[in-house]
């Protein structure tokens with residue numbers, strides 16, 4: 308194995324581990340939000356930016372062989388494990404570059420993806436256009452605006468809040484530098500309304516999780532160590548202090564605010 312493939316393999320393993328932890332924390336809320344729609348066994352579903360595919364797998368168990376689930380991602384290798392044991396199709400698809408079939412799905416779901424894209428509104432419209440008239444579009448995106456970070460940190464233990472606040476602020480700044488929209492969650496409802504969606508529901512959640520070496524913040528912080536230290540955003544000792552806080556299994560954290568919106572697509576003429 309050459310060093311390049313070793314690095315790539317190790318980055319893949321770390322991303323799998325981080326996204327598995329991500330799913331463990333966020334999936335129960337998403338299951339409930341989707342279940343309330345009343346998913347039917349003959350539905351055609353799209354799970355966009357599917358990550359490790361836990362939601363695609365869950366949808367596949369709902370729709371059975373009468374329906375179908377297409378899971379897309381720019382890193383479809385992340386989906387391999389889930390696709391082995393569940394009836395869904397996994398493909399490479401870039402939401403910022405590739406088109407989607409129009410009016411093709413009874414349910415379109417996309418979680419924690421649009422806020423990371425440099426053309427989130429365009430991707431939103433592509434997902435909205437892929438939803439059948441009368442079908443459901445469900446988008447969940449974080450809101451990492453300063454006021455939302457502040458809100459989450461006000462509900463975080465006071466000895467932990469400064470570390471969380473700095474970490475989330477640095478994350479939001481890095482997203483902005485790449486042209487992404489860290490506060491995208493706060494735009495979601497407006498986009499649904501502007502696109503004519505009806506029967507709208509909006510929920511916001513900050514999900515609790517325990518600290519630990521394998522916890523979401525520890526895994527996320529470790530992944531960006533080089534970028535943080537290289538850019539001077541954190542000193543080595545600040546990085547180590549933050550990691551020690553996130554690694555502590557006695558600490559309780561909240562995820563950044565996740566905004567979940569669902570609505571039905573209008574009839575198009």
Ligand SMILES: C[S@@+](CC[C@H](N)C(=O)[O-])C[C@H]1O[C@@H](n2cnc3c(N)ncnc32)[C@H](O)[C@@H]1O
Nearest residue numbers: 356357358380381382400401402403418419420
């Ligand atoms: C934070 S993860 C969320 C994964 C999954 N949706 C979940 O909630 O568990 C973001 C996902 O978006 C994917 N992604 C990033 N850019 C994308 C793009 N342009 N088109 C499609 N997927 C993309 C990443 O590969 C990653 O799997």
